[in-house]
Amino acid sequence: MLPAHPLSGKRVVLGVTGGIAAYKAAVLLRELQKIGADVRCVMTPSALRFLGRDTMSALTRQPVPSDVFPDDADISESWSRHIHWAEWADLVLIAPCTANTLAKITHGHSDNMVTSLVLAARCPVFLCPTMDGGMYEAPATRMNRELAKELGFQLIEPDHGYLASGLEDTGRLPEPHEIISRLAGFPGFTDYKPLLGKKVTVTAGPTREYADAVRFISNPSSGKMGVAMAVAARDLGAEVTLIHGKLSVPVPAGVSAVPIISAGDLFEAVKAQHEVTDIFIMAAAVSDFRPKQRALHKVKKEGAAMNIELEPTPDSLKWLGENRLDHQILIGFAMETENLIPSATEKRKKKKADYIVANSISGDASGFETDENEVHLIGPLGEPASYKGSKEDVAFSVLRAVFGNEVERG
Secondary structure (H helix, E strand, O other): OOOOOOOOOOEEEEEEOOOHHHHHHHHHHHHHHHOOOEEEEEEOHHHHHOOOHHHHHHHHOOOOOOOOOOOOOOHHHHOOHHHHHHHHOOEEEEEEEOHHHHHHHHOOOOOOHHHHHHHHOOOOEEEEEOOOHHHHOOHHHHHHHHHHHHOOOEEOOOEEEEOOOOOEEEEEOOOHHHHHHHHHOOOOOOOOOOOOOOEEEEEEOEOOEEOOOOOEEOOOOOOHHHHHHHHHHHHOOOEEEEEEOOOOOOOOOOOEEEEOOOHHHHHHHHHHHHHHOOEEEEOOEOOOEEEOOOOOOOOOOOOOOOOOOEEEOOOHHHHHHHOOOOOOEEEEEEEEOOOHHHHHHHHHHHHOOOEEEEEEOOOOOOOOOOOEEEEEEEOOOOOOEEEEEEHHHHHHHHHHHHOOOOOOOO
């Protein structure tokens, strides 16, 4: 049985403001309920133009106020609701948060139920700025975003993509699973820390195997999945070392970084961490072969040999399986274009790993360089478990699954 989601049992007030993305709020509310959160909803008057009050009231089984002093209710029961709900909440989430509401919140306005509740809140408040790209990058909005951070609000930045205006730009409300993943990673909510006191080494990104001074064999790995695994391990309490090739994303805060170039470099770095690591997560995209001879200078086109003799690179995962300490857990990764599950299952046995995270690189929505992934977690306890979503969400799900079960090596 998996441990409860970090937001299970949390009391959430979802604030919805008047942007076209308000229609997503109903799905977000349901997803929060599915993971065990107790959700209430408040809306701005403008939000009611995009999403019906009755819809959200039916889902929450609670009233959905928009004005502090509603005309159609007993004022003696409702005028202080923003105070009582603010005291009740473990977190407040404003999604979507329009430019107008962002400006009001950062300057202390309280002219509707959403802004009044935020002003009264004593719990963490998360804002999802959602608007057209020009509005998002406007100087006033940039200033308000920075001011919101200074005031202690948690910002969940918008996605880049197709907007209601028809433009491609930054300003989209992230998908519900992405928002929930960000909430779950907040230190105050991640009570479930199975890796507390553990030392975790994660490998990420591509290796480069040079043939001469400028040319090398490599792959398109961005390192995003490995970095996501490092973040998830960190947020679950671990002390994390990230051994990485060239990354397209920054090294996350709170993680020790060991940069490498080649598979040989990675092998030496892994061996250096061997004695002090409890859990290895081998997500790097390692070149299996390297040129047998490397020229120290750039080889000229004229007179150059047309064949490069290759040799195998050191196999860090195999070495770890063969030299595993009794307390260590080993999680490998496998990327395939065909026969994914059988190949990954065989790899787990051959490399003596506890788990293999398998994903195909044949589709557009998973694999190299994408922000999304779909993986299959293969272990000794039965059929593969599948996870799909942002790489951050997938990483968290994988680690929760692994450390929610007793690891049995087979």
